[in-house]
């Protein structure tokens with residue numbers, strides 16, 4: 001396994017660590033789960049939306065639904081690869097650009113639950129519209145401004161955003177995707193102290209095409225901390241009509257074909273000093289917190305998309321007859337739809353649980369939000385794959401073509417293209433795994449890391465070992481004993497055995513994390529597949545807990561079917577969890593890694609066989625192309 005840490009890797013880790021939120025002031029359900037404690041009280045009874053809060057958005061949602069159905073032609077937007085900008089004014093009249101902006105600044109001041117209801121509704125209709133609305137207010141300027149802006153900044157900008165001045169979030173660069181330490185865009189203080197000069201470029205800035213104001217992250221001069229130079233990343237509010245801002249390219253994608261996503265270049269762009277957000281050097285932390293909070297929007301969109309997919313699948317498995325029966329009567333197809341239905345319930349449970357808890361504000365949701373992003377995006381993608389298969393050839397055909405042949409124009413092919421990006425943007429699935437894993441091992445790292453590091457002086461090691469020993473002497477044995485088989489969860493009815501399972505497996509998981517630390521010591525950080533399995537188990541346990549709590553609430557409201565569906569989801573999740581535990585340490589990770597290192601050196605090139613290679617332009621042709629571009 002790779003053990004050599006490059007300078008780049010060390011720097012990337014240092015920058016990420018410096019921007020990590022390290023304080024846990026409020027309780028965390030998932031944090032406790034990783035320590036072997038099933039703290040069900042934090043998520044049960046389910047945080048049902050208060051009637052008054054629901055009423056706040058009901059009328060808006062009804063109008064939004066009509067507006068979408070009557071005006072937004074999602075198919076045409078997709079076909080043209082261009083948005084219908086006349087819709088912006090319609091959204092504006094509804095107040096849709098200011099859903100998350102507090103009322104005192106001219107917005108609708110929606111709760112997280114109401115905002116996610118609205119985003120979900122749009123997601124059942126048009127992915128590009130979701131991107132315009134959510135890039136503007138889930139991650140665009142309003143979100144960090146609300147969290148970190150001064151009163152003066154809020155008064156200046158928030159009313160503009162509420163009225164439809166579009167905003168965007170610019171972090172990514174050609175060399176900076178998941179690793180912001182490599183950021184090249186620079187903000188240099190002007191000699192007169194009045195502001196900054198911005199130079200560099202930002203890639204894939206969603207909404208950048210029409211944005212009036214964006215939040216941009218850039219390097220500012222390094223600071224010397226404890227004799228060592230530390231990279232500083234700061235965040236700025238930037239008016240896009242400032243001289244030197246150049247939209248250099250509009251990017252095109254396989255899906256979300258109506259978004260205005262661009263490459264922006266900055267050439268000596270002046271930013272006044274009052275446009276610095278939060279403080280110098282806090283830009284990456286601001287970006288990460290913005291993404292943590294904004295992260296609930298994508299899971300809401302995925303769950304809503306899955307609800308739409310269920311509707312299509314249900315219709316088709318009844319209507320389509322093959323081999324003498326509706327295809328839903330064939331077990332292979334029924335099992336796919338069963339998976340889609342049970343996992344849609346789980347996605348919904350996660351969305352409304354995290355939204356409800358965010359509104360209540362009494363728990364820390366960092367890990368739950370990351371798990372929501374990870375689980376819902378992965379599951380929604382699997383749902384699309386099942387749906388395409390259930391629809392057979394029609395799943396692969398465009399809705400325009402279906403319509404032209406006189407069939408129901410279900411846009412499954414478009415949904416598939418639109419859905420794929422969710423596993424990539426706002427933090428890829430791999431990065432969510434790493435983020436969650438970092439927090440899962442943190443309580444043990446704090447106690448044991450010093451002991452494991454070879455460079456720690458012996459005296460310090462002995463001190464740390466004594467302290468850790470005292471803790472683990474009681475903690476570790478207690479992770480083997482519990483009352484999970486004692487019939488104490490009667491209130492969950494047919495789901496009670498799953499609650500017992502959760503209790504046992506959370507202890508099992510915490511022991512496994514501890515064993516992983518003992519086994520791999522400081523090298524655990526490089527054992528990504530072990531860490532990812534730990535995270536996958538934790539995520540499934542969280543999804544089970546959320547689903548049990550949600551279904552119990554639905555049953556109390558009279559929906560007994562919810563318990564059956566939750567039971568199905570829990571059984572499916574348990575099969576995965578059991579399997580993942582089996583392969584946690586007993587696997588072929590080493591061999592797979594070794595094969596890829598050889599592949600990277602070309603030793604498996606023979607496998608690529610005969611391929612048509614593209615024509616490679618000559619040096620003169622490249623020069624000519626560059627001359628033309630200039």
Ligand SMILES: Cc1cc2nc3c(=O)[nH]c(=O)nc-3n(C[C@H](O)[C@H](O)[C@H](O)COP(=O)(O)OP(=O)(O)OC[C@H]3O[C@@H](n4cnc5c(N)ncnc54)[C@H](O)[C@@H]3O)c2cc1C
Pocket residue numbers: 135168169170171172176177178179203204205206207253256261421424425426427428429430431434528
């Ligand atoms: C349609 C679209 C819209 C976007 N909108 C915005 C926007 O509005 N604002 C903005 O700033 N950005 C935006 N992005 C950028 C997006 O957030 C990035 O694509 C994403 O963060 C991943 O970066 P990358 O594509 O450079 O992948 P890379 O970071 O190059 O990663 C490539 C692969 O390697 C994996 N990987 C990377 N590091 C590790 C590691 N340490 N361990 C294991 N695996 C790793 C990744 O998970 C991924 O699978 C958008 C992108 C797209 C395509």
